Amino acid sequence: MAETAVEKKEGVFTFGKKERKLLTDPLNDNNPITVQVLGICSALAVTTLLVPSIVITVAVIFVCAFSNLFTSLLRKSIPKQVRMIVQLVIIATLVTVVELTLKAVNYDIYKQLSIFIGLIITNCIVMGRLEAFAMANSPWKSFLDGVGNGVGYGVILIIVAFFRELFGKGSLLAGSPLEMKIIGATPEYWINTAADGSWFSWYSNNNLMVLPAAAMFLIAILIWVHRAWNPKLVDIS
Amino acid sequence: MGETMRIYLFVLIMTVIVATVLAGMTTVLKPIHKKNEAIFNKKAVLAAIQSKLGDDVKASKLPDDEVLSLFDDKITQIVVDSEGNDITTEQVEERGYKGGQAEHVDMKKEKKRALEDRFFPVYVYEDGGEKTYIITIRGNGLWDEIWGNIALKDDFSTVVGASFDHQGETAGLGAEIKDNPSFPRQFQGKSLYNSDGEYTSVVVRKGGARNPAFEVDGISGATVTCDGVSDMLYDGIKYYMPYFKSVSKS
Numbered sequence: 436m437a438e439t440a441v442e443k444k445e446g447v448f449t450f451g452k453k454e455r456k457l458l459t460d461p462l463n464d465n466n467p468i469t470v471q472v473l474g475i476c477s478a479l480a481v482t483t484l485l486v487p488s489i490v491i492t493v494a495v496i497f498v499c500a501f502s503n504l505f506t507s508l509l510r511k512s513i514p515k516q517v518r519m520i521v522q523l524v525i526i527a528t529l530v531t532v533v534e535l536t537l538k539a540v541n542y543d544i545y546k547q548l549s550i551f552i553g554l555i556i557t558n559c560i561v562m563g564r565l566e567a568f569a570m571a572n573s574p575w576k577s578f579l580d581g582v583g584n585g586v587g588y589g590v591i592l593i594i595v596a597f598f599r600e601l602f603g604k605g606s607l608l609a610g611s612p613l614e615m616k617i618i619g620a621t622p623e624y625w626i627n628t629a630a631d632g633s634w635f636s637w638y639s640n641n642n643l644m645v646l647p648a649a650a651m652f653l654i655a656i657l658i659w660v661h662r663a664w665n666p667k668l669v670d671i672s
Numbered sequence: 673m674g675e676t677m678r679i680y681l682f683v684l685i686m687t688v689i690v691a692t693v694l695a696g697m698t699t700v701l702k703p704i705h706k707k708n709e710a711i712f713n714k715k716a717v718l719a720a721i722q723s724k725l726g727d728d729v730k731a732s733k734l735p736d737d738e739v740l741s742l743f744d745d746k747i748t749q750i751v752v753d754s755e756g757n758d759i760t761t762e763q764v765e766e767r768g769y770k771g772g773q774a775e776h777v778d779m780k781k782e783k784k785r786a787l788e789d790r791f792f793p794v795y796v797y798e799d800g801g802e803k804t805y806i807i808t809i810r811g812n813g814l815w816d817e818i819w820g821n822i823a824l825k826d827d828f829s830t831v832v833g834a835s836f837d838h839q840g841e842t843a844g845l846g847a848e849i850k851d852n853p854s855f856p857r858q859f860q861g862k863s864l865y866n867s868d869g870e871y872t873s874v875v876v877r878k879g880g881a882r883n884p885a886f887e888v889d890g891i892s893g894a895t896v897t898c899d900g901v902s903d904m905l906y907d908g909i910k911y912y913m914p915y916f917k918s919v920s921k922s
Binding site: 521 | 701
Protein backbone atom coordinates (compact mmCIF):
# COMPACT_ATOMS: atom_id res chain seq x y z
CA MET A 436 0.00 0.00 0.00
CA ALA A 437 2.83 2.35 0.86
CA GLU A 438 4.22 1.92 -2.64
CA THR A 439 1.12 3.21 -4.40
CA ALA A 440 1.20 6.27 -2.19
CA VAL A 441 4.76 6.98 -3.26
CA GLU A 442 3.92 6.51 -6.93
CA LYS A 443 1.17 9.07 -6.79
CA LYS A 444 3.63 11.70 -5.66
CA GLU A 445 5.85 11.12 -8.71
CA GLY A 446 6.56 14.30 -10.63
CA VAL A 447 7.50 14.71 -14.28
CA PHE A 448 11.20 14.02 -13.82
CA THR A 449 11.22 11.20 -11.28
CA PHE A 450 13.89 8.60 -11.66
CA GLY A 451 12.74 5.33 -10.12
CA LYS A 452 12.98 1.65 -10.88
CA LYS A 453 10.87 1.92 -14.02
CA GLU A 454 12.97 4.74 -15.41
CA ARG A 455 16.19 2.91 -14.66
CA LYS A 456 14.81 -0.08 -16.51
CA LEU A 457 14.20 2.13 -19.55
CA LEU A 458 17.91 2.89 -19.61
CA THR A 459 19.27 -0.58 -18.83
CA ASP A 460 16.84 -2.73 -20.79
CA PRO A 461 18.22 -1.77 -24.22
CA LEU A 462 21.73 -2.56 -22.98
CA ASN A 463 20.92 -6.17 -22.30
CA ASP A 464 17.51 -7.84 -22.50
CA ASN A 465 16.24 -5.66 -25.31
CA ASN A 466 19.37 -4.60 -27.15
CA PRO A 467 18.45 -3.01 -30.48
CA ILE A 468 21.20 -4.82 -32.39
CA THR A 469 21.75 -8.20 -30.78
CA VAL A 470 18.15 -8.87 -29.76
CA GLN A 471 15.93 -6.81 -32.04
CA VAL A 472 18.44 -6.97 -34.91
CA LEU A 473 17.73 -3.37 -35.98
CA GLY A 474 20.18 -0.79 -37.30
CA ILE A 475 22.44 -3.46 -38.78
CA CYS A 476 23.11 -1.51 -41.97
CA SER A 477 24.98 1.30 -40.23
CA ALA A 478 26.61 -1.15 -37.85
CA LEU A 479 28.22 -2.82 -40.86
CA ALA A 480 29.21 0.40 -42.57
CA VAL A 481 30.80 2.69 -39.98
CA THR A 482 32.57 0.21 -37.74
CA THR A 483 35.88 -0.03 -39.62
CA LEU A 484 37.41 2.47 -37.20
CA LEU A 485 36.71 3.38 -33.58
CA VAL A 486 36.60 7.17 -33.90
CA PRO A 487 33.78 7.37 -36.46
CA SER A 488 31.87 4.71 -34.52
CA ILE A 489 32.07 6.81 -31.37
CA VAL A 490 30.93 9.92 -33.23
CA ILE A 491 28.00 8.03 -34.79
CA THR A 492 27.12 6.65 -31.35
CA VAL A 493 26.94 10.13 -29.86
CA ALA A 494 24.90 11.34 -32.83
CA VAL A 495 22.45 8.44 -32.58
CA ILE A 496 22.02 8.92 -28.82
CA PHE A 497 21.25 12.59 -29.46
CA VAL A 498 18.86 11.95 -32.34
CA CYS A 499 17.15 9.04 -30.61
CA ALA A 500 16.66 10.87 -27.32
CA PHE A 501 15.39 14.13 -28.75
CA SER A 502 13.22 12.68 -31.51
CA ASN A 503 11.59 10.53 -28.82
CA LEU A 504 11.14 13.61 -26.66
CA PHE A 505 9.61 15.77 -29.40
CA THR A 506 7.39 13.00 -30.71
CA SER A 507 6.14 12.30 -27.21
CA LEU A 508 5.42 16.00 -26.62
CA LEU A 509 3.42 16.13 -29.85
CA ARG A 510 1.90 12.65 -29.55
CA LYS A 511 -1.61 13.89 -28.70
CA SER A 512 -1.78 16.39 -31.56
CA ILE A 513 -0.09 14.43 -34.36
CA PRO A 514 -2.81 13.38 -36.82
CA LYS A 515 -2.78 9.57 -37.05
CA GLN A 516 -2.81 9.54 -40.86
CA VAL A 517 0.47 11.42 -41.19
CA ARG A 518 2.27 10.29 -38.05
CA MET A 519 5.02 8.42 -39.92
CA ILE A 520 5.84 11.47 -42.03
CA VAL A 521 5.84 13.68 -38.95
CA GLN A 522 8.21 11.30 -37.17
CA LEU A 523 10.45 11.23 -40.21
CA VAL A 524 10.56 15.03 -40.37
CA ILE A 525 11.51 15.20 -36.70
CA ILE A 526 14.31 12.68 -37.19
CA ALA A 527 15.56 14.32 -40.39
CA THR A 528 15.63 17.74 -38.74
CA LEU A 529 17.66 16.49 -35.81
CA VAL A 530 20.07 14.63 -38.08
CA THR A 531 20.58 17.77 -40.16
CA VAL A 532 21.26 19.71 -36.96
CA VAL A 533 23.90 17.12 -36.03
CA GLU A 534 25.42 17.29 -39.51
CA LEU A 535 25.63 21.09 -39.58
CA THR A 536 27.10 21.19 -36.09
CA LEU A 537 29.71 18.55 -36.83
CA LYS A 538 30.68 20.37 -40.02
CA ALA A 539 31.38 23.47 -37.95
CA VAL A 540 33.05 21.78 -34.99
CA ASN A 541 35.21 19.07 -36.53
CA TYR A 542 35.46 19.20 -40.29
CA ASP A 543 37.86 16.25 -40.56
CA ILE A 544 35.47 13.84 -38.87
CA TYR A 545 32.58 15.33 -40.82
CA LYS A 546 34.46 14.51 -44.02
CA GLN A 547 35.26 11.02 -42.80
CA LEU A 548 31.65 10.20 -41.95
CA SER A 549 30.10 12.10 -44.87
CA ILE A 550 27.02 10.10 -45.85
CA PHE A 551 26.80 8.00 -42.70
CA ILE A 552 25.51 10.89 -40.60
CA GLY A 553 22.70 11.43 -43.09
CA LEU A 554 21.93 7.74 -42.99
CA ILE A 555 20.95 7.96 -39.32
CA ILE A 556 17.60 9.11 -40.73
CA THR A 557 17.06 5.63 -42.08
CA ASN A 558 18.20 3.89 -38.90
CA CYS A 559 15.32 1.63 -37.96
CA ILE A 560 16.08 1.92 -34.24
CA VAL A 561 15.13 5.59 -34.15
CA MET A 562 11.90 5.20 -36.08
CA GLY A 563 11.11 1.98 -34.21
CA ARG A 564 11.33 3.69 -30.83
CA LEU A 565 9.13 6.57 -31.96
CA GLU A 566 6.39 4.22 -33.14
CA ALA A 567 6.68 1.68 -30.33
CA PHE A 568 7.39 3.93 -27.37
CA ALA A 569 7.23 7.69 -27.79
CA MET A 570 3.74 7.68 -29.32
CA ALA A 571 2.37 6.12 -26.13
CA ASN A 572 4.51 7.39 -23.27
CA SER A 573 5.31 10.58 -21.39
CA PRO A 574 8.11 12.88 -22.68
CA TRP A 575 10.52 12.18 -19.82
CA LYS A 576 10.17 8.41 -20.13
CA SER A 577 10.50 8.65 -23.91
CA PHE A 578 13.67 10.70 -23.56
CA LEU A 579 15.20 8.06 -21.27
CA ASP A 580 14.12 5.30 -23.62
CA GLY A 581 15.84 7.15 -26.46
CA VAL A 582 19.07 7.52 -24.50
CA GLY A 583 18.93 3.85 -23.49
CA ASN A 584 18.45 2.63 -27.03
CA GLY A 585 21.11 4.95 -28.40
CA VAL A 586 23.58 3.64 -25.83
CA GLY A 587 22.53 0.03 -26.43
CA TYR A 588 23.21 0.50 -30.13
CA GLY A 589 26.47 2.38 -29.52
CA VAL A 590 27.92 -0.23 -27.18
CA ILE A 591 27.66 -2.91 -29.87
CA LEU A 592 29.03 -0.51 -32.48
CA ILE A 593 32.07 0.25 -30.37
CA ILE A 594 32.76 -3.40 -29.54
CA VAL A 595 32.59 -4.33 -33.24
CA ALA A 596 34.75 -1.34 -34.24
CA PHE A 597 37.33 -2.24 -31.59
CA PHE A 598 37.92 -5.68 -33.10
CA ARG A 599 37.71 -4.50 -36.70
CA GLU A 600 40.23 -1.70 -36.22
CA LEU A 601 42.60 -3.81 -34.11
CA PHE A 602 42.71 -6.79 -36.47
CA GLY A 603 42.07 -4.91 -39.70
CA LYS A 604 44.44 -1.99 -39.24
CA GLY A 605 46.54 -2.87 -36.20
CA SER A 606 45.65 0.42 -34.56
CA LEU A 607 43.10 1.79 -32.10
CA LEU A 608 41.43 5.21 -32.17
CA ALA A 609 43.28 6.13 -35.38
CA GLY A 610 42.71 9.73 -36.38
CA SER A 611 42.34 11.02 -32.83
CA PRO A 612 45.00 12.46 -30.49
CA LEU A 613 44.80 9.20 -28.51
CA GLU A 614 45.82 7.09 -31.51
CA MET A 615 47.48 3.81 -30.51
CA LYS A 616 49.49 1.85 -33.02
CA ILE A 617 49.39 -1.72 -31.73
CA ILE A 618 50.69 -4.13 -34.33
CA GLY A 619 52.20 -3.52 -37.76
CA ALA A 620 55.27 -3.71 -39.95
CA THR A 621 56.98 -0.41 -39.04
CA PRO A 622 58.83 0.65 -35.86
CA GLU A 623 55.99 3.07 -35.02
CA TYR A 624 53.92 0.12 -33.78
CA TRP A 625 54.17 -1.39 -30.28
CA ILE A 626 54.55 -4.83 -31.79
CA ASN A 627 56.77 -4.45 -34.83
CA THR A 628 56.19 -7.51 -37.00
CA ALA A 629 59.07 -6.55 -39.30
CA ALA A 630 61.68 -6.39 -36.51
CA ASP A 631 64.46 -9.00 -36.49
CA GLY A 632 63.50 -12.08 -34.49
CA SER A 633 59.98 -10.82 -33.88
CA TRP A 634 57.62 -13.50 -32.57
CA PHE A 635 54.91 -11.96 -34.68
CA SER A 636 56.63 -12.08 -38.05
CA TRP A 637 53.83 -14.37 -39.32
CA TYR A 638 51.20 -11.77 -38.52
CA SER A 639 49.63 -9.37 -40.97
CA ASN A 640 46.46 -7.31 -40.85
CA ASN A 641 43.33 -9.12 -41.87
CA ASN A 642 41.86 -7.37 -44.89
CA LEU A 643 38.54 -9.11 -44.38
CA MET A 644 38.13 -7.12 -41.16
CA VAL A 645 37.77 -3.84 -43.02
CA LEU A 646 35.03 -5.23 -45.25
CA PRO A 647 31.39 -5.15 -44.15
CA ALA A 648 31.29 -8.95 -44.14
CA ALA A 649 33.56 -9.00 -41.09
CA ALA A 650 31.06 -6.90 -39.17
CA MET A 651 28.38 -9.43 -40.06
CA PHE A 652 30.46 -12.23 -38.54
CA LEU A 653 31.35 -10.16 -35.48
CA ILE A 654 27.74 -9.19 -34.83
CA ALA A 655 26.70 -12.84 -35.21
CA ILE A 656 29.35 -13.85 -32.67
CA LEU A 657 28.18 -11.09 -30.33
CA ILE A 658 24.59 -12.34 -30.60
CA TRP A 659 25.82 -15.84 -29.80
CA VAL A 660 27.84 -14.69 -26.79
CA HIS A 661 24.98 -12.51 -25.59
CA ARG A 662 22.53 -15.41 -25.74
CA ALA A 663 24.88 -17.83 -24.05
CA TRP A 664 25.39 -15.33 -21.25
CA ASN A 665 21.76 -14.30 -20.89
CA PRO A 666 19.55 -17.45 -21.05
CA LYS A 667 16.40 -15.32 -20.85
CA LEU A 668 16.90 -14.43 -24.52
CA VAL A 669 16.93 -18.03 -25.67
CA ASP A 670 13.37 -18.60 -24.48
CA ILE A 671 12.02 -15.70 -26.48
CA SER A 672 12.65 -17.17 -29.88
CA MET B 673 -13.46 18.12 -43.80
CA GLY B 674 -12.44 19.61 -40.47
CA GLU B 675 -10.17 16.63 -39.89
CA THR B 676 -8.48 17.06 -43.28
CA MET B 677 -7.94 20.76 -42.61
CA ARG B 678 -6.39 19.91 -39.26
CA ILE B 679 -3.90 17.59 -40.97
CA TYR B 680 -2.97 20.25 -43.53
CA LEU B 681 -2.57 22.84 -40.81
CA PHE B 682 -0.43 20.58 -38.65
CA VAL B 683 1.87 19.68 -41.54
CA LEU B 684 2.10 23.29 -42.68
CA ILE B 685 3.01 24.65 -39.25
CA MET B 686 5.52 21.86 -38.70
CA THR B 687 7.16 22.47 -42.05
CA VAL B 688 7.46 26.20 -41.43
CA ILE B 689 9.04 25.67 -38.00
CA VAL B 690 11.48 23.05 -39.24
CA ALA B 691 12.43 25.09 -42.31
CA THR B 692 13.05 28.18 -40.20
CA VAL B 693 15.22 26.34 -37.72
CA LEU B 694 17.34 24.64 -40.39
CA ALA B 695 17.63 27.70 -42.63
CA GLY B 696 18.66 29.81 -39.65
CA MET B 697 21.25 27.31 -38.57
CA THR B 698 22.70 26.96 -42.06
CA THR B 699 23.00 30.72 -42.44
CA VAL B 700 24.61 31.23 -39.06
CA LEU B 701 27.11 28.40 -39.51
CA LYS B 702 27.94 29.07 -43.17
CA PRO B 703 31.01 31.29 -42.55
CA ILE B 704 32.45 28.65 -40.20
CA HIS B 705 31.75 25.89 -42.73
CA LYS B 706 33.46 27.89 -45.47
CA LYS B 707 36.48 28.56 -43.31
CA ASN B 708 36.76 24.90 -42.29
CA GLU B 709 36.50 23.80 -45.89
CA ALA B 710 39.20 26.22 -47.03
CA ILE B 711 41.56 25.05 -44.30
CA PHE B 712 40.81 21.43 -45.11
CA ASN B 713 41.77 22.01 -48.75
CA LYS B 714 44.90 23.93 -47.78
CA LYS B 715 45.98 21.07 -45.54
CA ALA B 716 45.64 18.74 -48.52
CA VAL B 717 47.93 21.03 -50.54
CA LEU B 718 50.45 21.12 -47.69
CA ALA B 719 50.27 17.33 -47.35
CA ALA B 720 51.73 17.06 -50.86
CA ILE B 721 54.87 18.90 -49.72
CA GLN B 722 55.10 17.04 -46.41
CA SER B 723 58.72 16.07 -47.15
CA LYS B 724 59.61 19.77 -47.51
CA LEU B 725 57.99 20.72 -44.22
CA GLY B 726 60.15 18.33 -42.21
CA ASP B 727 59.20 15.66 -39.70
CA ASP B 728 58.25 18.07 -36.88
CA VAL B 729 55.42 19.56 -38.90
CA LYS B 730 52.58 17.21 -39.82
CA ALA B 731 50.41 18.82 -42.48
CA SER B 732 47.26 16.95 -41.46
CA LYS B 733 47.65 17.90 -37.80
CA LEU B 734 48.65 21.57 -38.16
CA PRO B 735 46.54 24.04 -36.20
CA ASP B 736 44.37 26.31 -38.37
CA ASP B 737 46.33 29.53 -37.87
CA GLU B 738 49.62 27.86 -38.79
CA VAL B 739 48.12 26.52 -42.00
CA LEU B 740 47.04 30.05 -42.92
CA SER B 741 50.39 31.64 -42.02
CA LEU B 742 52.30 28.99 -43.98
CA PHE B 743 50.12 29.79 -46.96
CA ASP B 744 50.61 33.53 -46.53
CA ASP B 745 54.38 33.36 -46.10
CA LYS B 746 55.56 30.68 -48.47
CA ILE B 747 52.93 29.93 -51.06
CA THR B 748 52.03 31.89 -54.17
CA GLN B 749 48.77 31.03 -55.87
CA ILE B 750 48.52 31.09 -59.64
CA VAL B 751 45.74 30.14 -62.03
CA VAL B 752 46.61 29.06 -65.58
CA ASP B 753 44.74 27.79 -68.63
CA SER B 754 45.44 24.67 -70.71
CA GLU B 755 47.95 26.59 -72.83
CA GLY B 756 49.92 27.71 -69.82
CA ASN B 757 48.84 31.36 -69.88
CA ASP B 758 48.30 33.13 -66.58
CA ILE B 759 44.69 33.89 -65.71
CA THR B 760 44.07 37.10 -63.78
CA THR B 761 42.19 37.31 -60.52
CA GLU B 762 39.39 39.21 -62.27
CA GLN B 763 38.94 36.48 -64.86
CA VAL B 764 38.72 33.85 -62.14
CA GLU B 765 36.18 35.93 -60.23
CA GLU B 766 34.18 36.43 -63.41
CA ARG B 767 33.64 32.70 -63.53
CA GLY B 768 31.97 32.91 -60.15
CA TYR B 769 34.87 31.91 -57.90
CA LYS B 770 34.77 34.60 -55.23
CA GLY B 771 38.24 35.60 -54.11
CA GLY B 772 39.81 34.80 -57.48
CA GLN B 773 42.73 32.78 -56.12
CA ALA B 774 43.82 29.26 -57.05
CA GLU B 775 42.20 27.95 -53.86
CA HIS B 776 38.81 29.23 -55.02
CA VAL B 777 38.84 27.33 -58.31
CA ASP B 778 36.41 24.43 -58.12
CA MET B 779 38.02 21.55 -60.02
CA LYS B 780 34.78 19.61 -60.01
CA LYS B 781 33.14 22.32 -62.12
CA GLU B 782 36.24 22.85 -64.24
CA LYS B 783 36.42 19.16 -65.11
CA LYS B 784 33.05 19.44 -66.85
CA ARG B 785 34.28 22.18 -69.19
CA ALA B 786 36.04 21.73 -72.50
CA LEU B 787 39.79 21.42 -72.03
CA GLU B 788 40.61 24.74 -73.76
CA ASP B 789 38.19 26.45 -71.43
CA ARG B 790 39.42 25.06 -68.12
CA PHE B 791 41.26 26.87 -65.33
CA PHE B 792 44.03 25.06 -63.46
CA PRO B 793 45.21 26.06 -59.99
CA VAL B 794 48.95 26.08 -59.20
CA TYR B 795 50.53 26.61 -55.80
CA VAL B 796 54.17 27.63 -55.77
CA TYR B 797 55.93 26.86 -52.52
CA GLU B 798 59.15 28.77 -52.03
CA ASP B 799 61.62 27.93 -49.31
CA GLY B 800 65.31 28.85 -49.29
CA GLY B 801 65.22 29.97 -52.94
CA GLU B 802 63.94 26.59 -54.06
CA LYS B 803 60.57 26.41 -55.75
CA THR B 804 58.12 23.51 -55.56
CA TYR B 805 55.06 23.48 -57.80
CA ILE B 806 51.90 21.91 -56.44
CA ILE B 807 49.18 21.12 -58.96
CA THR B 808 45.66 19.81 -58.50
CA ILE B 809 44.34 16.86 -60.45
CA ARG B 810 40.97 15.17 -60.59
CA GLY B 811 39.75 11.85 -61.97
CA ASN B 812 37.43 8.94 -61.40
CA GLY B 813 37.73 6.10 -58.91
CA LEU B 814 35.47 3.07 -58.59
CA TRP B 815 32.35 4.71 -57.17
CA ASP B 816 32.86 8.41 -57.59
CA GLU B 817 35.45 11.09 -58.21
CA ILE B 818 38.96 11.06 -56.80
CA TRP B 819 41.35 13.97 -56.68
CA GLY B 820 44.75 14.92 -55.41
CA ASN B 821 47.58 17.39 -55.17
CA ILE B 822 50.95 16.59 -56.74
CA ALA B 823 54.09 18.50 -55.80
CA LEU B 824 56.84 18.70 -58.42
CA LYS B 825 60.42 19.92 -58.29
CA ASP B 826 61.24 22.92 -60.49
CA ASP B 827 62.66 20.53 -63.13
CA PHE B 828 59.01 19.46 -63.62
CA SER B 829 59.95 15.80 -63.78
CA THR B 830 60.58 14.76 -60.19
CA VAL B 831 57.69 14.23 -57.79
CA VAL B 832 58.23 15.77 -54.35
CA GLY B 833 55.05 14.37 -52.84
CA ALA B 834 51.36 13.73 -53.30
CA SER B 835 48.10 13.68 -51.40
CA PHE B 836 44.84 12.09 -52.46
CA ASP B 837 41.20 12.25 -51.50
CA HIS B 838 37.99 10.71 -52.75
CA GLN B 839 34.24 11.06 -52.69
CA GLY B 840 33.12 7.54 -51.94
CA GLU B 841 35.74 4.82 -52.37
CA THR B 842 35.37 1.69 -50.25
CA ALA B 843 36.72 2.10 -46.74
CA GLY B 844 39.74 -0.13 -46.20
CA LEU B 845 40.23 -0.72 -49.94
CA GLY B 846 40.00 2.21 -52.37
CA ALA B 847 39.83 4.69 -49.50
CA GLU B 848 43.37 3.66 -48.55
CA ILE B 849 44.68 6.12 -51.16
CA LYS B 850 43.82 8.71 -48.54
CA ASP B 851 43.68 6.82 -45.24
CA ASN B 852 46.96 4.94 -45.51
CA PRO B 853 49.82 7.47 -45.40
CA SER B 854 52.23 4.95 -46.91
CA PHE B 855 50.41 5.10 -50.26
CA PRO B 856 51.04 8.78 -51.09
CA ARG B 857 54.48 8.53 -49.48
CA GLN B 858 55.55 6.14 -52.26
CA PHE B 859 55.34 8.95 -54.81
CA GLN B 860 58.28 10.84 -53.33
CA GLY B 861 61.18 11.01 -55.77
CA LYS B 862 59.39 9.28 -58.64
CA SER B 863 60.10 10.52 -62.16
CA LEU B 864 57.41 11.46 -64.65
CA TYR B 865 59.53 10.15 -67.54
CA ASN B 866 61.02 6.75 -68.33
CA SER B 867 64.68 6.23 -69.19
CA ASP B 868 63.98 7.11 -72.85
CA GLY B 869 62.65 10.49 -71.83
CA GLU B 870 59.10 9.51 -72.73
CA TYR B 871 56.27 10.90 -70.58
CA THR B 872 54.85 8.05 -68.48
CA SER B 873 53.58 9.92 -65.44
CA VAL B 874 53.62 7.82 -62.25
CA VAL B 875 51.94 4.44 -62.68
CA VAL B 876 50.21 2.60 -59.84
CA ARG B 877 51.02 -1.03 -60.60
CA LYS B 878 48.88 -3.93 -59.43
CA GLY B 879 51.03 -6.58 -57.78
CA GLY B 880 53.88 -4.21 -57.02
CA ALA B 881 56.03 -1.69 -58.87
CA ARG B 882 58.20 -3.24 -61.62
CA ASN B 883 60.16 -0.14 -62.52
CA PRO B 884 60.78 1.77 -59.29
CA ALA B 885 61.77 4.92 -61.22
CA PHE B 886 58.18 5.78 -62.13
CA GLU B 887 55.96 3.06 -60.66
CA VAL B 888 54.42 2.63 -57.21
CA ASP B 889 52.76 -0.38 -55.55
CA GLY B 890 49.02 -0.69 -55.95
CA ILE B 891 46.63 -1.50 -53.12
CA SER B 892 45.37 -5.06 -53.14
CA GLY B 893 41.61 -5.21 -53.48
CA ALA B 894 41.44 -1.72 -54.96
CA THR B 895 42.43 -2.29 -58.59
CA VAL B 896 39.83 0.02 -60.11
CA THR B 897 40.66 2.88 -57.74
CA CYS B 898 44.39 2.41 -58.39
CA ASP B 899 43.87 2.40 -62.17
CA GLY B 900 41.82 5.56 -61.65
CA VAL B 901 44.76 7.14 -59.82
CA SER B 902 47.11 6.18 -62.69
CA ASP B 903 44.77 7.68 -65.31
CA MET B 904 44.19 10.78 -63.23
CA LEU B 905 47.95 11.30 -62.85
CA TYR B 906 48.62 10.74 -66.55
CA ASP B 907 45.96 13.18 -67.78
CA GLY B 908 46.06 15.61 -64.87
CA ILE B 909 49.80 16.29 -65.08
CA LYS B 910 49.69 16.43 -68.89
CA TYR B 911 47.22 19.33 -68.75
CA TYR B 912 49.84 21.37 -66.90
CA MET B 913 52.66 20.62 -69.38
CA PRO B 914 52.24 23.87 -71.41
CA TYR B 915 52.51 25.85 -68.17
CA PHE B 916 55.61 23.94 -67.11
CA LYS B 917 57.20 24.64 -70.50
CA SER B 918 56.50 28.34 -70.30
CA VAL B 919 57.99 28.52 -66.77
CA SER B 920 61.10 26.57 -67.83
CA LYS B 921 61.64 28.91 -70.78
CA SER B 922 61.45 32.12 -68.79
